[in-house]
Amino acid sequence: MSEFDELHAELRAVARDVLDRPVVDWRQLVDAGWTGLEVSDESGGAGASFVETAIVLEEIGRAAATTGYLGCALAVAALNAAAAADARDDVAGRIAAGETAALATGFEIHRDGTLSGRAEFVPDAAAADHLLLLARDERGAHVLATAPVTVTPQPVVDETRALAVVTADDVMPTTSWPIDGNVEALHERAAVAVACDSLGLAEAMLARTVEYTGVRHQFGRPIGSFQAVKHACADMLVQIAVARELVEVAVAEVATGDGAEVSSAMAKSHATSMAVEVAGKAMQLHGGIGYTWESGVHVYLKRATLNRALYGSPAAHRRALARRYGV
Incomplete structure (x- = not known):
């Protein structure tokens, strides 16, 4: 057991509440402190790691909640990767205090x-107080910048996400690190991060399905007692268990910075x-009833897609992965 297991269990319980x-x-x-989880103590954050952020991301997926948290979490990570500067720390502190952010x-x-x-399908960009741009110069060096850009909302079938197209046409950066x-x-x-969201929503779907099949009766008995339904739910459980193992390994490697090229690809793809x-x-x-608007299952299916x-x-x-292993 990890020394942080109790803390993580409490964070998960608070998140669900x-x-x-x-x-x-x-x-x-x-107010829950999520926007500042990975912001340093000096900038007003909690100084936590991606492990804690991943728990929040998973629970947001479980609830299929409409939030701007994904864009915020990615922006904070980019700031942490940038060279130390007072302006950078100021932006991080503002995000921890509640200002919204996104990364293109x-x-x-x-x-x-x-x-x-031009960047497409950028989460939470349209409403971001701080829109950060990851750019590469002609020498191959990367910088994190802010600049005057055009942000165009990009509607998608999943109404729980807010995506946008971000374009810049030969503009001068306002700041850069x-x-x-x-x-x-x-x-x-x-x-x-997206794999965490998918893991949470899949577990929510399994729990809801098991509950429904226990109360829905057909031929005088719960449909959950039918062998075919049992097998289907068991298959769902096995797939989720495999995904959790892959995601937990990837989260740990991202958090430690050991290099998550393989584990992230495996977690995301599965x-x-x-x-x-x-x-x-x-x-x-x-x-x-699963095909009706009232059931809410469609919300999870569209988010998962x-x-x-x-x-x-x-x-x-x-x-x-295949290229890496010469397949």
């Missing part, structure tokens, strides 16, 4: 110092695919 309501207000997340990647800095690029850390680690963290299958099976086992595509599809991650 905070998220157990129809509408989750951003201020509630701030894939930009370029030209020889004259201007910045350009060199990236001291491994830039690929930020991409790996984003993939694992967990997000699994969540779509589990949510789809949950809809099927709910019968006709979007998670599968965000930060690299399962096929893309598996191709990367």
Whole structure:
């Protein structure tokens, strides 16, 4: 057992309590200290690690909650990877205090110092108080910058997410900080963050399905007593158990900075695919009511489908693993 098990159990319990309501207000997340989990003590945060952030991400997925937390968590990670500076610490402190943030990647800095690029499907960018841009210069060095950009909301089927297109056309950065850390680690963290969300929503779908099949009667008995239904739920449980093992390994490696290239690809590819299958099976086992708007199963299925595509599809991650091992 880890020395932090009790702390993590308490964090999970608090998270479920905070998220157990129809509408989750951003201020509630701030008051719970989640926005400052990985912000340093000196900047007003908790100085925690990605392990704690992952617990919150999983519980947000379990509740299929509409929050701006994913963008905030990724932005804080990028700030932590940037070179130390008073301005950087000020932004981190503001995020810990409740200002919103998002991270857009894939930009370029030209020889004259201007910045350009386009990033699609950026979580929480439209409403962000601090929109951070990860850019690479002509020498291959990366910087974290802020700049005047155009943000266009990008509607998707999943209404629990707020995504946007961020574009910049030869604009001069307002501020910039060199990236001291491994830039690929930020991409790996984003993939694992979505895997955590998918793990939480899949467990919620299994729990809801088991409960429903225990009370829904057919031919004078609960449908959960039928062998086919038992097997379906058992298959869901096994898939979730495998995903949890993969996600926990990836979370630990991201948190320690040991290099999570393999574990993040494995966790993202399996967990997000699994969540779509589990949510789809949950809809099927709910019968006709599972296809209605009132059941709410569709919310989880659409969220799981979007998670599968965000930060690299399962096929893309598996191709990367295959190339790594020469397959």
